[in-house]
Amino acid sequence: MLNGFYESTDGYGRISVKSNYHTHNYLCGHAGGTVCDYVKKAVEFGLETLGVSDHCASPLGTVEPYITPKTMDRLYLPQFDEARKIYGERIRILSAVEIEYFSGHDEYYSELLKKLDYLVLGQHEYILKGARRNSFCDGLSEADVVAYFYCAIEGLRSGKFALFAHPDLIFYRKPKITLGMAEAFDRAIRAAVENNVAVELNANGIRNHGFRYPTDMLIELCKKYDAKVVVSSDCHSPDEFIDENLLRLYAYAQNNKLNITDELNLKN
Ligand SMILES: [Zn+2]
Numbered sequence: 001m002l003n004g005f006y007e008s009t010d011g012y013g014r015i016s017v018k019s020n021y022h023t024h025n026y027l028c029g030h031a032g033g034t035v036c037d038y039v040k041k042a043v044e045f046g047l048e049t050l051g052v053s054d055h056c057a058s059p060l061g062t063v064e065p066y067i068t069p070k071t072m073d074r075l076y077l078p079q080f081d082e083a084r085k086i087y088g089e090r091i092r093i094l095s096a097v098e099i100e101y102f103s104g105h106d107e108y109y110s111e112l113l114k115k116l117d118y119l120v121l122g123q124h125e126y127i128l129k130g131a132r133r134n135s136f137c138d139g140l141s142e143a144d145v146v147a148y149f150y151c152a153i154e155g156l157r158s159g160k161f162a163l164f165a166h167p168d169l170i171f172y173r174k175p176k177i178t179l180g181m182a183e184a185f186d187r188a189i190r191a192a193v194e195n196n197v198a199v200e201l202n203a204n205g206i207r208n209h210g211f212r213y214p215t216d217m218l219i220e221l222c223k224k225y226d227a228k229v230v231v232s233s234d235c236h237s238p239d240e241f242i243d244e245n246l247l248r249l250y251a252y253a254q255n256n257k258l259n260i261t262d263e264l265n266l267k268n
């Protein structure tokens with residue numbers, strides 16, 4: 001493995017991995033590794049850019065540990081300083097978090113952007129009729145799916161985000177797709193394109209979630225709108241970083257002739 005080019009063993013052909021914008025950190029409570037651990041792997045793999053984007057508490061708070069405004073300064077950001085000191089000459093290291101968007105709290109996101117290079121929109125939760133709902137558990141009805149995409153579209157239009165993570169997460173429980181769901185999904189990908197937010201194909205949907213995402217619908221919408229696509233590892237351990245799942249996903253994106261990019265529209 002040299003300079004991010006891989007000759008695959010499974011006939012995927014030559015795959016170039018130059019960047020990765022979605023990795024995690026021990027602070028979220030369900031991942032392992034420090035920023036340095038991920039950067040070390042990225043340097044070994046010959047990446048030019050690594051973004052670390054651990055989960056962050058949303059403005060509505062969170063029940064999981066996640067990064068909070070308190071741990072951000074004390075425990076998260078210093079990890080980037082340390083990594084840049086050691087590896088900064090060899091790789092571009094970007095700081096980020098993955099977070100839900102809830103409207104009416106834009107100041108919260110602006111404050112994060114003062115400290116970080118970019119934000120990843122990961123809509124693991126959304127609001128339906130005033131109540132918080134969970135994308136992994138609640139996405140079976142049309143009202144839920146439409147509400148999920150409604151929250152995501154507001155986030156995409158907010159100007160705060162550079163990457164739309166696993167856009168089809170809401171189909172996790174494989175609901176029967178209705179016309180209303182499909183239309184909402186279409187509007188979301190169109191909103192990403194119109195607002196210059198890259199659309200993610202996420203290898204964790206293969207690695208840990210049994211091929212639940214990306215869906216065929218997402219691939220078709222990316223083609224329809226010629227969306228800028230970022231292929232992400234979303235690994236929760238440095239040892240899973242560039243694995244067979246990520247390579248398969250790259251090959252899949254390439255075979256579908258998607259518009260893969262290595263550059264995000266960073267906000268800073
Ligand atoms: Zn996670």
Ligand SMILES: [Zn+2]
Pocket residue numbers: 098122124165166
């Ligand atoms: Zn996520």
